[in-house]
Amino acid sequence: MAWYSAGTVSVTNGSATVTGSGTAWVANAQASEGIWLPDGRLYEIVSINSDTSLTISPNYLGTTQSGQVYRIVPVKGYPLLAAQQMAALISTVQGYVDGALSGRFGNGTVGAPGISFASNTAMGLYRVAANQLGFVTNGVRRVLLSTTEMRVDLPVTGSAVTSDDLDTTSGKLLRTGSGGVATATTMPPPGDDMNNFATSGFMQFTSDDINTPFPLGAGVNLMRFGLLTGQVAVERTNSALPKLAFRGSWDGVTFSDWMTAITDQDVQATPADTTADKLMRVGAFGLGTDAVWDYLVIADDGFGEFTPPRAGGLVSIMSFPVKGSGFPTLSESGVFLMDAGATNGIITLHAGANLDTDVAGGGSATGTSGSDGNLTIFLPQNGNLQIENRSGSSRAIRIGWL
Structure with missing residues (x-):
């Protein structure tokens, strides 16, 4: 039996009345049959009021519309359960149409994703x-x-990430270790040669590598414009003060010699430090400053005592009327080779007329032991140097010991 669908219908949300246009429902529809309306739902025909009016149940659930198609479903005599199941199925499908089939999903959870x-x-x-x-x-x-x-929250791999420590492909993500970054084991020089770096990065080197500043160490290679290169390296050593070296290149091929930075361990600890290979600081052994080997200020008929940095040396003695005056009194100044140790001795290279030496027997100065009007040098065999002043007034004596 064909489903009757002549004409069109008008429906109102919440109303039980369906109005027809061009319809003939008295002859073509019956109560208890179904009517398929514009909202896609199947409704029960409660009564046929006229050719253009009928009553449905439940009240219309869809939106108000007019001039819409419809279908009279001749369910009379069919099992009612089948019609109910069909209506339920249609409702379920409509739910999918309004949800997943329209691109909208439930929130879901981490254990049950939407x-x-x-x-x-x-x-x-x-x-x-x-x-x-x-x-x-x-x-x-x-x-x-x-x-x-x-x-x-997991490692990133693939073609978007550097393939190895020396991968310089533009736009890639740096992995841990690329260019020697963020790793305890930095990369060795390419080809075991510090001259072969083509990228910026950190490095480590050993005695097996060439063009290195130290047998063992680590450093950084910095490049700009692909040519201008600077390298800084630190020595791997048990010393608390490892050495630091640096060098550069304008073309990334020809490098300057390694230059080692001077640190405190390379310089005298004190002005009297005699450690081999140490650099002399300003004031070492009285050179280059008035602050080192400061003046012995000796009153008339008194003496001063000086402890030299070592037993023997080249000694200059300069006498000034007062401390800090511009020029020494030449008649009371001189230059000597001295041994202030247990076997004391002195060789006079130059001495002014009023500068005497008295080293025989290792006697000590008393203030009045030497000649009146003169300065006298004593070596008392205790490792020190004594100068006695009998010039008639106070003297400032400056001693340089090399």
């Missing part, structure tokens, strides 16, 4: 919070995408 797969329900996508999308595998969120960040 979008997943039949064969792997623990993998998919879910809504973490407003404007936050979670990517899940094996029931664990691996990526969180929001309007402010993309948080990745």
Whole structure:
């Protein structure tokens, strides 16, 4: 039996009345039959009021519309259950149309993503919070995408990441260790040669490598414009003060010699430090400053005692009327080779007329032992140098010992 559908219908949301136009329902429809209306639902015809009016149940659930198609479903005599099941199925399909089939899904959870797969329900996508999308595998969120960040909670690999420590492909993500960064084992020089670096990065070198400043060490290679290069290296040593070296190149091929930075360990610890190979500082052994080997200020008929840095040496003695005056009194000044040790001795290279020496027997100065009007040098065999002043007034004596 064909489904009657002549004409059109007008329906109103919440109303039980259906109005027809061009319809002949008295002859072609009966109560208890079904009518398929514009909202896609099947309704029961309660009564036929006229050719253009009928009453339905329940009241119309869809939106108000006019001039719409319809179908009279001749269910009379069919099992009522079949009609009810059909209506339920239609409602279910409508739910999918309003949801997943229209691109809208439930929020889901990390354990049951809103979008997943039949064969792997623990993998998919879910809504973490407003404007936050979670990517899940094996029931664990691996990526969180929001309007402010993309948080990745697993290692990133593939062609978007540097393939090795020397990969310089533009646009790639640096992996740990690229260019010797963020790793305890930095990269060795390419080809075991410090001249072969073609990229900026950190490095380590050993005695097996060439063009290095030290047998063992680590450093950094910095490049600009692919040519201008600077290298800085630090010595690997048990010393608390390892050496630092640096060099450069204008073309990345020809390098300057390594230059080693001077540190405190390379310089005298004190002005009297005699350690071999140490650099002399200003004031060493009285050179270059008035502050070192300061003046002995000796009153008339008194003496002063000086402890030299070592037993023997080249000694200059300069006498000044007062400390800090511009020019020494030449008649009371001189230059000597001295041994102030147990076997004391002195060789006079030059001495002014009023500068005497008295080293025989290792006697000590008393203030009045030497000649009146003169200065006298004594070596008392205790490792020190004594100068006695009998010039008639106070003297400032400056001693340089090399």
